[in-house]
Amino acid sequence: xxxxMLRGCCLGRCWALACIDSGSRHGxxxxxxxxxxxxRGQSFVAQQPxxxxxxxxxxxxxxxxxxxxxxHAQIASNSKxxxxxxxxxxxxxxxxxxxxxxxxxxxxxxxxxxxVEAAVMTGLALNCHINKKSLFDRKHYFxxxxxAGYQITQQRLPIAVNGSLAxxxxxxxxxxxxxxxxVRIKQIxxxxxxxxxxxxxxxxxxxxxxxxxxxxxxxxxxEPDMSCGEEAATAVRELQLILQALGTSQANMAEGQLRVxxxxxxxxxxxxxGVRTEVKNLNSxxxxxxxxxxxxxxxxxxxxxxxxxxxxxxxxxxxxxxTVPMRDKEGKQDYRWLLLxxxxxxNLPPLLLYDTASLPAGADPQQVINIDRIREQLPELPSETRxxxxxxxxxxxxxSFALLNEVGLLxxxxxxxxxxxxxxxxxxxxxxxxFLGFLKQRNLAVNESPVTPSVLAELLNLLxxxxxxxxxxxxxxxxxWRSKGKTPxxxxxxxxxxxxxxxxxxxxVCHTVMEGHPQVVMDMKRGNPRAIxxxxxxxxxxxxxxxxxxxxxxxxxxQLSS
Amino acid sequence: MLKGYVPPYNATVVQxxxxxxxxxxxxxxLDEFAMGSGSTDGVFGPVKNPxxxxxxxxxxxxxxxxxxxxxxxxxxxGGSSGGSAAAVSAFTCFAALGSDTGGSTRNPxxxxxxxxxxxxxxxxxxxxxxxxxNSMDVPGILxxxxxxxxxxxxxxxxxxxxDSTTIQDPGKPFMLSSLTDVSKLCIGxxxxxxxxxxxxxxxxxxxxxxxxxxxxxAKVIEVSLPHTSYSIVCYHVLCTxxxxxxxxxxxxxxxxxxxxxDVSTEAMYAATRREGFNDVVRGRILTGNFFLxxxxxxxxxxxxxxxxxxxxxxxxxxxxxxxxxxxxxxxLSEAVPYLEFIKEDNRTRSAQDDIFTQAVNMAGLPxxxxxxxxxxxxxxxxxxxxxxxxxxxxxxxxxxxxxxxVQFPVIQLQELMDDCSSVFEIEKLASVSLKQ
Numbered sequence: 001x002x003x004x005m006l007r008g009c010c011l012g013r014c015w016a017l018a019c020i021d022s023g024s025r026h027g028x029x030x031x032x033x034x035x036x037x038x039x040r041g042q043s044f045v046a047q048q049p050x051x052x053x054x055x056x057x058x059x060x061x062x063x064x065x066x067x068x069x070x071x072h073a074q075i076a077s078n079s080k081x082x083x084x085x086x087x088x089x090x091x092x093x094x095x096x097x098x099x100x101x102x103x104x105x106x107x108x109x110x111x112x113x114x115x116v117e118a119a120v121m122t123g124l125a126l127n128c129h130i131n132k133k134s135l136f137d138r139k140h141y142f143x144x145x146x147x148a149g150y151q152i153t154q155q156r157l158p159i160a161v162n163g164s165l166a167x168x169x170x171x172x173x174x175x176x177x178x179x180x181x182x183v184r185i186k187q188i189x190x191x192x193x194x195x196x197x198x199x200x201x202x203x204x205x206x207x208x209x210x211x212x213x214x215x216x217x218x219x220x221x222x223e224p225d226m227s228c229g230e231e232a233a234t235a236v237r238e239l240q241l242i243l244q245a246l247g248t249s250q251a252n253m254a255e256g257q258l259r260v261x262x263x264x265x266x267x268x269x270x271x272x273x274g275v276r277t278e279v280k281n282l283n284s285x286x287x288x289x290x291x292x293x294x295x296x297x298x299x300x301x302x303x304x305x306x307x308x309x310x311x312x313x314x315x316x317x318x319x320x321x322x323t324v325p326m327r328d329k330e331g332k333q334d335y336r337w338l339l340l341x342x343x344x345x346x347n348l349p350p351l352l353l354y355d356t357a358s359l360p361a362g363a364d365p366q367q368v369i370n371i372d373r374i375r376e377q378l379p380e381l382p383s384e385t386r387x388x389x390x391x392x393x394x395x396x397x398x399x400s401f402a403l404l405n406e407v408g409l410l411x412x413x414x415x416x417x418x419x420x421x422x423x424x425x426x427x428x429x430x431x432x433x434x435f436l437g438f439l440k441q442r443n444l445a446v447n448e449s450p451v452t453p454s455v456l457a458e459l460l461n462l463l464x465x466x467x468x469x470x471x472x473x474x475x476x477x478x479x480x481w482r483s484k485g486k487t488p489x490x491x492x493x494x495x496x497x498x499x500x501x502x503x504x505x506x507x508x509v510c511h512t513v514m515e516g517h518p519q520v521v522m523d524m525k526r527g528n529p530r531a532i533x534x535x536x537x538x539x540x541x542x543x544x545x546x547x548x549x550x551x552x553x554x555x556x557x558x559q560l561s562s
Numbered sequence: 563m564l565k566g567y568v569p570p571y572n573a574t575v576v577q578x579x580x581x582x583x584x585x586x587x588x589x590x591x592l593d594e595f596a597m598g599s600g601s602t603d604g605v606f607g608p609v610k611n612p613x614x615x616x617x618x619x620x621x622x623x624x625x626x627x628x629x630x631x632x633x634x635x636x637x638x639x640g641g642s643s644g645g646s647a648a649a650v651s652a653f654t655c656f657a658a659l660g661s662d663t664g665g666s667t668r669n670p671x672x673x674x675x676x677x678x679x680x681x682x683x684x685x686x687x688x689x690x691x692x693x694x695x696n697s698m699d700v701p702g703i704l705x706x707x708x709x710x711x712x713x714x715x716x717x718x719x720x721x722x723x724x725d726s727t728t729i730q731d732p733g734k735p736f737m738l739s740s741l742t743d744v745s746k747l748c749i750g751x752x753x754x755x756x757x758x759x760x761x762x763x764x765x766x767x768x769x770x771x772x773x774x775x776x777x778x779x780a781k782v783i784e785v786s787l788p789h790t791s792y793s794i795v796c797y798h799v800l801c802t803x804x805x806x807x808x809x810x811x812x813x814x815x816x817x818x819x820x821x822x823x824d825v826s827t828e829a830m831y832a833a834t835r836r837e838g839f840n841d842v843v844r845g846r847i848l849t850g851n852f853f854l855x856x857x858x859x860x861x862x863x864x865x866x867x868x869x870x871x872x873x874x875x876x877x878x879x880x881x882x883x884x885x886x887x888x889x890x891x892x893x894l895s896e897a898v899p900y901l902e903f904i905k906e907d908n909r910t911r912s913a914q915d916d917i918f919t920q921a922v923n924m925a926g927l928p929x930x931x932x933x934x935x936x937x938x939x940x941x942x943x944x945x946x947x948x949x950x951x952x953x954x955x956x957x958x959x960x961x962x963x964x965x966x967x968v969q970f971p972v973i974q975l976q977e978l979m980d981d982c983s984s985v986f987e988i989e990k991l992a993s994v995s996l997k998q
Contacts, residue, residue: 099571103811105564105692106573108725138807140854144827149810206827208815341854343807343863346696348726 068224081216082109123160229289408446415453563838573690590645601644665919667702672944683926687722806850
């Protein structure tokens with residue numbers, strides 16, 4: 001399939017949606033035509049899905065999808081963007097509301113310095129140009145959770161523009177090859193969050209909680225450089241990691257600290273872009289890709305049936321797994337954004353930022369923000385961390401992604417490395433496969449693990465010294481997980497899992513087994529590869545699994561040849 | 563809309579006065595949401611000008627033959643801060659606060675024979691001032707003499723962290739010096755302010771004032787503010803646009819009036835706002851929405867902002883050419899009777915009456931209306947002085963000199979206050995404040 005058909009599509013593999021011809025069946029949601037098999041848990045790296053049997057008929061048109069994102073991240077600050085009330089998750093309703101947040105007449109906005117710094121940091125981390133002068137505007141619409149009847153945002157001249165976000169996709173055989181994709185960042189702007197409304201069906205009333213009203217948001221606008229749900233989800237994931245590394249937002253989707261709106265359209269390659277819809281408030285990492293893919297498929301279906309796509313706002317129904325036209329809480333067609341009026345915010349002067357060169361002499365450091373200073377103090381970004389891991393420990397790129405993907409996993413890994421002599425590759429394998437596997441099975445976070453880094457390090461040391469076999473180590477690990485307080489050494493001695501160290505004794509056992517099974521030995525001589533495994537199995541049985549299979553094999557082969 | 567609303571906080575200007583020991587006597591009437599130039603469109607009814615009951619006015623009226631009811635032809639105060647002006651004028655209080663967006667402090671001051679001061683934009687905090695046009699509003703000061711205004715300004719001026727549009731400097735109280743020599747002063751007379759609608763009496767007072775300065779040695783020159791004729795429409799566009807925005811918060815949800823309808827949120831919003839706003843306010847909101855529509859924004863709002871810049875530059879150019887203070891009328895005529903005033907609608911009146919005052923708000927300059935003399939009908943006429951930005955003190959110094967020269971008479975309200983006649987034996991002084 002030609003690569004240019006789908007912007008950003010990898011070489012070699014093609015994403016099946018792009019190949020769906022007009023003869024395809026109606027979609028069944030995102031499941032149509034492709035699978036996206038990510039690693040266990042959340043996909044951190046977009047896996048290019050296998051092309052399933054959707055052969056294109058001659059002369060039929062292909063479809064390409066175009067996805068842009070508007071991501072709202074709540075700024076991690078003590079107080080709100082323009083007022084002094086606190087920012088806390090899950091506080092009692094309407095307990096964190098200042099006069100300004102409640103839009104009492106006569107109150108005025110006062111800009112929060114920490115929020116500006118967060119915006120600059122994020123802009124720098126995303127390679128943006130920081131505007132030394134930016135402006136605030138009012139965006140008007142009527143809604144119960146917007147007390148002032150307008151939101152203060154940065155429509156005309158935002159604080160940062162023209163950046164880029166790099167994320168990675170795995171391609172090739174076994175998804176080993178990692179290629180980097182970039183999505184352009186149009187702008188980053190500071191704006192207020194709205195309150196929350198809860199519709200009480202029983203009493204036909206709406207309950208408003210203004211705790212969230214006025215909390216600072218960073219809106220990050222990603223250009224429509226993405227072409228499917230998986231790419232979008234991966235880009236969002238990378239942005240999350242960056243924000244968390246910077247400390248500018250906790251970016252936890254479940255707590256509403258990161259919300260995504262997607263702009264989606266489809267078109268035939270070579271033709272102009274199609275009408276786009278906006279799917280709002282995608283608040284779940286799990287459903288993000290699915291919702292986008294559903295919408296893409298829906299649009300394709302509509303167009304193939306001769307219908308038009310409406311330029312409308314839709315939301316994702318998690319239960320039904322589909323997008324629906326957006327309705328407000330009272331079930332009416334949502335006209336909120338039908339008439340959007342903008343006006344400059346007259347109560348906030350232009351926001352002026354400086355760099356070391358332009359800093360006015362004698363300026364009070366409390367009153368000015370120096371972009372260069374902030375750049376110098378930027379913490380390490382995920383991409384740098386990954387690179388360091390690869391350089392330092394020689395681990396594979398895709399493993400570096402996996403280590404950063406789970407909260408606390410990197411720290412765990414590094415703590416194990418500190419205390420063990422085992423090779424980093426071994427540690428990586430244990431941490432990513434066995435340890436992580438156990439966590440996921442039991443739905444635990446890293447910090448809830450009953451096995452500490454020290455304990456795992458000790459186990460790996462035993463393995464490294466060949467005190468136990470790999471299989472035995474796994475048994476020990478299971479035991480460690482179940483019963484707290486025991487050390488690996490204790491478990492090993494309790495269950496007599498030590499490897500046989502006595503090579504001579506082992507040789508005798510091998511010899512005995514070989515003598516006892518001449519037929520198998522004959523098979524072996526004839527070159528049957530399975531024969532030797534049978535013998536190994538028998539030897540292991542005799543030694544109660546306390547012999548290293550590799551060593552057994554060596555001995556058997558040696559004895560055979562002699 | 564704000565029926566029953568008791569604000570849970572004090573405006574900065576109020577708090578600063580309270581912190582200096584001021585006693586808050588009460589809240590005064592005004593045009594609803596400060597929209598108007600007569601103080602006739604308030605929910606508590608219109609405000610009556612105390613001069614309607616003054617001896618000076620009544621005596622002049624007795625000369626005219628008519629047998630109507632004395633009270634039916636009472637006069638307006640001007641507006642929109644008419645209640646505050648009336649309170650000060652009638653000796654109810656030492657001083658009163660108003661607001662000034664297009665002249666709402668200076669206009670009623672002129673009609674009520676008192677001093678109405680508009681500080682430079684950014685000098686006095688707007689935290690707690692219910693906004694009309696955020697980029698033009700200032701709290702106004704109404705007093706019986708210029709020294710009193712200076713006293714109040716000294717308490718109010720200076721940085722407020724709660725208002726991001728205030729200057730950085732902290733304020734401090736000051737005493738006005740008494741000018742004796744005006745020979746170094748240059749007074750500008752803007753020629754565009756000589757409009758046909760200006761009453762001959764006011765024009766004559768304006769002319770006499772100019773001559774007074776000249777005879778005392780000041781330089782008096784004619785200057786030009788070429789974009790004056792555009793200021794009314796420019797103001798109209800910007801004012802209504804900001805109004806539409808500022809009024810969006812009044813939805814009955816968090817505070818104030820809420821209607822009884824509970825069918826849906828939208829229906830509730832609509833009914834609350836229809837009930838809670840008068841015609842004037844609703845008219846301005848709709849107009850403002852029109853100008854802010856995407857297809858109109860560039861042609862109206864942006865254009866008006868550009869014109870505003872031109873108007874402000876007119877003043878900058880004039881002050882750069884050596885002029886210290888501009889001298890203009892405050893109003894077209896003296897106060898008119900209420901029955902006559904209401905013959906035209908609010909919008910027409912505002913457009914007419916704001917003509918000398920509102921360009922000042924567009925430019926953010928300080929200005930003060932000082933009573934000069936009584937008209938043939940025995941009613942006060944005021945004149946306006948406009949100063950350089952943040953040269954409020956200098957402006958008030960000139961105003962004080964002028965006040966001393968003209969010796970404007972004290973309002974005589976004996977007939978209304980027969981019981982307290984002893985208080986009113988002081989006829990010379992225009993103020994009852996303690997003087998050194």
